[in-house]
Amino acid sequence: MSNCGNGCSCNDSAIDNVFLPREAEILRAEQVTASEKHFTLKMKDGKGMDFQPGQIAEVGVFGYGEIPLGFASSPTRTHSFDLVVRTVGRVSTAINKLEKGQSLWVRGPLGSGFNLEEMRGHDVLIVAGGIGLCPTRSLIQYILDRRSEFGKFTLFFGARTPKDQLFTDDLVQWRKTKDVVEYHETVDKGDDSWKGNVGVITTLFAKTKISPDTRVVVCGPPVMYKFVIRELAKLGVPENHVYLDLERRMKCGIGKCGHCQINDKYVCVDGPVFTYSDIKHLEEAFA
Amino acid sequence: MPAHFIHETDFREFLKSLIASKPVIGPVVEPKSTGDKFIFDDVTSAEQLRLDYDVSLVPPKAVFFPPVQKLLEFGPNGVKSCINPREQVLLGVHFYDVKAFDQLDKLFNDKFPDNNYLANRRATTVIASSVQTVSKHAFWGSFGKDVKAKGHDGFLTKVQGGYVYETFSQKGEALLKHGKFGNASTDQVSAAKRENDAAMDKCQEKVTFTPAEISTKTRASFSNNEMWKELSKDCFSCGSCNIVCPTCYCFDVQDKWGLDQVSGERYRTWDACLTEDFAKVSLGGAGGHENFREAGAQRFRHRAMRKLTYLNEKLGGPACIGCGRCTSACVPNIANPVKIINRIMKG
Ligand code: SF4
Ligand code: SF4
Ligand code: FES
Numbered sequence: 001m002s003n004c005g006n007g008c009s010c011n012d013s014a015i016d017n018v019f020l021p022r023e024a025e026i027l028r029a030e031q032v033t034a035s036e037k038h039f040t041l042k043m044k045d046g047k048g049m050d051f052q053p054g055q056i057a058e059v060g061v062f063g064y065g066e067i068p069l070g071f072a073s074s075p076t077r078t079h080s081f082d083l084v085v086r087t088v089g090r091v092s093t094a095i096n097k098l099e100k101g102q103s104l105w106v107r108g109p110l111g112s113g114f115n116l117e118e119m120r121g122h123d124v125l126i127v128a129g130g131i132g133l134c135p136t137r138s139l140i141q142y143i144l145d146r147r148s149e150f151g152k153f154t155l156f157f158g159a160r161t162p163k164d165q166l167f168t169d170d171l172v173q174w175r176k177t178k179d180v181v182e183y184h185e186t187v188d189k190g191d192d193s194w195k196g197n198v199g200v201i202t203t204l205f206a207k208t209k210i211s212p213d214t215r216v217v218v219c220g221p222p223v224m225y226k227f228v229i230r231e232l233a234k235l236g237v238p239e240n241h242v243y244l245d246l247e248r249r250m251k252c253g254i255g256k257c258g259h260c261q262i263n264d265k266y267v268c269v270d271g272p273v274f275t276y277s278d279i280k281h282l283e284e285a286f287a
Numbered sequence: 288m289p290a291h292f293i294h295e296t297d298f299r300e301f302l303k304s305l306i307a308s309k310p311v312i313g314p315v316v317e318p319k320s321t322g323d324k325f326i327f328d329d330v331t332s333a334e335q336l337r338l339d340y341d342v343s344l345v346p347p348k349a350v351f352f353p354p355v356q357k358l359l360e361f362g363p364n365g366v367k368s369c370i371n372p373r374e375q376v377l378l379g380v381h382f383y384d385v386k387a388f389d390q391l392d393k394l395f396n397d398k399f400p401d402n403n404y405l406a407n408r409r410a411t412t413v414i415a416s417s418v419q420t421v422s423k424h425a426f427w428g429s430f431g432k433d434v435k436a437k438g439h440d441g442f443l444t445k446v447q448g449g450y451v452y453e454t455f456s457q458k459g460e461a462l463l464k465h466g467k468f469g470n471a472s473t474d475q476v477s478a479a480k481r482e483n484d485a486a487m488d489k490c491q492e493k494v495t496f497t498p499a500e501i502s503t504k505t506r507a508s509f510s511n512n513e514m515w516k517e518l519s520k521d522c523f524s525c526g527s528c529n530i531v532c533p534t535c536y537c538f539d540v541q542d543k544w545g546l547d548q549v550s551g552e553r554y555r556t557w558d559a560c561l562t563e564d565f566a567k568v569s570l571g572g573a574g575g576h577e578n579f580r581e582a583g584a585q586r587f588r589h590r591a592m593r594k595l596t597y598l599n600e601k602l603g604g605p606a607c608i609g610c611g612r613c614t615s616a617c618v619p620n621i622a623n624p625v626k627i628i629n630r631i632m633k634g
Contacts, residue, residue, distance in 0.1 A: 015370045015402045015406055016400070016402055017369075018399045018400070018402070019358040019359055019403065019540070019553065020366065020368050023365070060542075062361035062366065062553070063361070063542050063543075064542055065541060065542045066540070089569050221577075222577050247568065249565075249566050249567060251538070251539055254398065254399035255399065256394070256399075256401060256536065256538070257538050258537035258538075259537070259539075259565065259566065261589075262579075263509075264592070269398055283510060284579065284580070284585075
């Protein structure tokens with residue numbers, strides 16, 4: 001803890017404060033779409049960021065506040081970690097003005113991520129809609145880095161338009177390596193240059209065969225979940241093999257402030273990743 | 288637990304000595320009221336303390352969890368924590384509010400201990416006192432009455448001729464040196480017990496169902512949309528029922544700049560799940576907004592769920608301690624848990 005230079009009265013005591021963030025240096029900042037910026041960060045205290053794919057961090061700029069974000073890189077890549085920020089409000093606007101060399105303030109890792117033990121040795125399907133590709137990229141990279149530990153790996157990605165596609169370098173790579181990841185993509189609305197699939201994400205299920213023994217991860221806008229869940233039920237995938245990565249309003253990230261609640265569950269500590277069987281009885285889970 | 292006795296005539300000296308030793312917070316008349324409304328505030332003289340109060344407007348949780356609490360200070364050289372508790376005595380808390388403290392202690396300690404609350408809690412000696420006047424809307428005499436108050440350091444009961452003072456911790460014992468306390472006789476101890484038992488029968492409002500019955504039925508009523516609509520029809524989402532509640536602990540976190548525009552603070556404020564934007568997120572892009580509890584009925588229901596069922600297991604009883612503050616605070620008169628419970632139980 002450093003002195004903030006305010007000359008104030010509060011004591012710099014040794015009592016742990018769960019709200020105290022750690023400083024992370026921006027190693028790289030790249031505007032990837034009109035509204036999204038991709039950051040690569042390194043913790044300044046040298047202690048690293050020891051997270052699991054699917055976990056989140058509260059990321060902030062002083063004077064503006066904090067927002068919850070899923071890690072967008074795999075913990076197997078230990079030197080640094082990635083976050084993608086979409087400009088939607090005051091805090092994200094402030095974050096997205098930052099450049100290489102500046103700092104973000106991070107609390108985390110928080111919440112519970114994907115159950116990797118449950119996935120190992122099985123086929124995996126990831127269904128990512130829009131910005132849902134960011135938190136799942138952590139798992140995608142993890143699987144790619146430890147490819148032999150998993151069975152068939154399929155990835156569905158749906159974006160609004162071709163311009164909204166994220167991680168375009170990754171996409172180029174994934175399109176080429178069918179034996180590593182079977183990648184299918186779609187857009188809601190194409191443009192002149194788009195030769196691929198047009199339609200909602202569930203149209204991609206017709207493009208491949210998903211075995212009922214697949215472990216499935218779903219992450220996307222609130223409206224997407226119930227349609228994908230319906231497809232998975234048709235395919236016979238058991239409900240406890242379906243992992244949903246959910247978004248809610250968050251403030252504290254530590255199960256206190258109440259903003260993220262879905263019935264009696266706290267997305268920030270009990271989630272953001274839930275199995276469908278764990279939350280299907282919760283009336284507030286799906287929009 | 289040792290019981291002590293202090294004569295009425297020695298009580299004022301005790302208070303004087305206590306107030307001289309460290310800050311004392313207790314029930315006092317709310318200055319803007321006509322003498323019949325009370326708040327917890329710093330007590331500067333023995334005369335100010337009103338142990339005969341009925342209920343405080345703002346719950347005493349504000350002593351540990353203030354409506355606005357600074358969490359961090361930031362500036363050009365970084366950030367620092369602002370946990371800086373004051374050693375103090377909180378005197379005259381009714382047992383139902385002690386039950387609420389016990390709940391908040393559990394919740395702020397759960398998984399990620401939040402010392403912004405806990406440090407204040409630890410630095411404070413909590414002395415409960417017997418209910419001498421029962422407030423109009425209280426129903427603690429029936430609802431959750433089997434859940435015992437705990438976590439306080441001492442308990443003062445007004446009896447004939449003085450006060451019986453029971454101590455439950457060293458912090459409670461430490462107060463003895465400030466007054467002429469003697470050992471309480473068995474008669475005095477049983478008089479105190481009678482006094483506290485008798486108060487339980489004085490609430491005008493009563494709940495006739497058990498917390499377990501209510502919990503089960505409430506959870507099962509989640510999808511009874513007609514009922515929630517009916518109950519919340521006149522709600523204008525003001526959030527007052529949350530703000531006056533001793534067991535509500537939702538908050539918002541905000542940053543603000545100081546006048547110099549280079550330093551500032553991160554602070555939290557009480558928040559209310561009944562207010563419209565409580566669960567709203569901006570999705571950005573073409574997504575616009577998603578409000579996970581868009582309708583007033585959904586928010587009204589969420590409060591009922593939190594008070595009557597969601598937290599019961601974790602807390603060992605309902606998250607409503609029956610103070611009736613929300614009943615008094617709600618202008619359209621729909622927040623009263625007794626009314627809500629009776630409606631839910633009717634099906
Ligand atoms: S129930 Fe009453 S106090 Fe609560 S938000 Fe509605 S109108 Fe306000
Ligand atoms: S819900 Fe109402 S009666 Fe129950 S503890 Fe809160 S303010 Fe008191
Ligand atoms: S974000 Fe505060 S409780 Fe989950």
